[in-house]
Amino acid sequence: MSPLNRRRLLAGSALAAFAATAPRNAGASASAYPTPHQHPSALAVADGFASVNALGLNGTTGGAGGQAVTVTTADALADYVGRKEPYVITVSGRVQVGDDMLTVVANKTILGVGSSSEITGGGLQLGSTTRPGNNVIIRNLRFTDASDDSISVTNKAHHVWIDHCDLSRGYDGLLDVKRESDYVTISWNHFHDHSKAALLGHSDTYTADRGKLRVTYHHNFFDRTDQRHPRVRFGEPVHVYNNYYRGNALYGVASTEDAGVVVEGNYFENVAKPILSGYDKSGPGRVVERNNAYVNSGAPQTLGTVVEPRTYYAYALDPASSVPSLVTAGAGVGRV
Template sequence: MTTCHRARRSIIAVAALSATAFAVPQDVVLAGKDAPGRTEAAAAFESTPIGFASVNALGTNGTTGGAGGPTVTVTTGAALADYVGRKGPYVIRLSGRVQVDDMLTVVADKSILGVGSTAEITGGGLQLGSTTRPGNNVIIRNITFTDASDDSISVTNKAHHVWIDHNDLSNGFDGLLDIKRESDFVTVSWNHFHDHSKTTLLGHSDTYTADIGKLRVTYHHNFFDGTAQRHPRVRFADPVHVFNNYYRDNALYGVASTENAGVLVEGNYFQNVAYPIYVGYDKSGPGRVVERGNRYVGSGVPQTAGTVVEPRTYYPYTLDAVDSVPSIVQSGSGVGKVGL
């Protein structure tokens, strides 16, 4: 049995790992048949985020969304647009299918929570923040996103401390979930991505160097189900932590690290993915990737390069046993699992 010290660290240290090492950090717990950890049920019902959204930074101690503010229930696009744009904290419960025509701007201190298993935003999406109204400290959970006219969710304009959890995203126009333009401290967890190509971009463009030193994102327990690419595609960010995700039948590639980004890919299950990890992609220059403890079934050989800052210098986390990832993720990801 593996044990660890779970105390949250208040000082961020800089540490690097070897691209070829397979050492398990001291404050990482291995879960599974040989090392008791979180059960499937417990893992799928986290009440607070794991990963970068949990970090005390930039004057914000973790991600709490609209906690402490009024709770409202919305059933129309007009009501949703009204409340996500209001000043101050709100817990916004989304009930039923809501049609919107464009991207709605979400400002700081909001929880947008789907009710039951039928909450849906269709025709448009959510943009976290504008250039004048930041979208910091936002939680989006338990919502189905379909047929967006642009991105389904866009985390942008320096938004920080964002938790995107247990959603179902498909059939968008551009990206299902893009994180860019100096956003930071984000966790993307337990989402089901399907029926789309450009899944989740991290970093605006090859020339947007203002993203250097930002874009710290954790992706865990997501189901990339037949989506073609960008799981994620990363520019400049360091570190990015990709763990315990299930990749299945991804036609172009799994993860791509470009433009000197630093990505740790660990404990993921790649099934029928010819190119699970790229170092550099298309016209973008190479990034850095460390991979450890992944499973490649019917898949190609991952590319790796360089060293990456160890995410454990920011937060503790639990790894589920890699061979259990397909069943855990399929049973726990998507909507209707968190009892909202």
């Protein structure tokens, strides 16, 4: 069975189970919840590093088992994402957040409806120094015009799954993971109309990130964003597979400060510097590359050895040649 057919089989069975068991709030519409068989890329359970049993969690379940609510305003969203109890929060329509980063605390699932749910003007920060943002799922949401990061996974947040989102026109990073965060999966997202896409690691001097930042990036569409797809410091292993890179002006992936990154099965199109070891003032990182496609693109830089992601989880690699069609058809909102 091909990797895509295996994904279809898992998607259908898992989504059917989710639709049957998801709690519903009195008065909430059924259309606020995912239905099965919408797209073969739509998995109902986290994969990659977010699926790993570690740090007291058995994978990433978000707000499963908690109350389900639907929000239409920034005040309601801020209220529910900050509550200590688990919640499944459906965002309906366009929510104007203002200039704030809303703090999301542990055990939350945040879902968009169809292709019209949007958070604009501000962003989501997973965790604070006193309130951890562990076990959080964000899916099927559009993020635009953030005053800072669109999504920031920070302050030791772990077990986070960000899936099928559309991120553009932010101020700083579209989706950053930093400050000792760990066990994160970033999958099937569309990044566009921005420069700094996905930072991984706070700074060259924040050595506390060493031994953390285990993140999987797969089936994302880095669509003419300039840089950081991701830019990695210290983390190992970081797994970057089956992503579609198109027209990235500065570079694709950069491994720096002795990070360990496995880059495989990706499709680089019109990317002069697809893979770098070291960037700007940051020292070199280790990179293993394999089975990538380089179309009208430069040669990759590699260095050293990296811990294999398969020591943590199993995965099925799609052929690099199929990545543009798979990712453009499946990434972004409206597919779950």
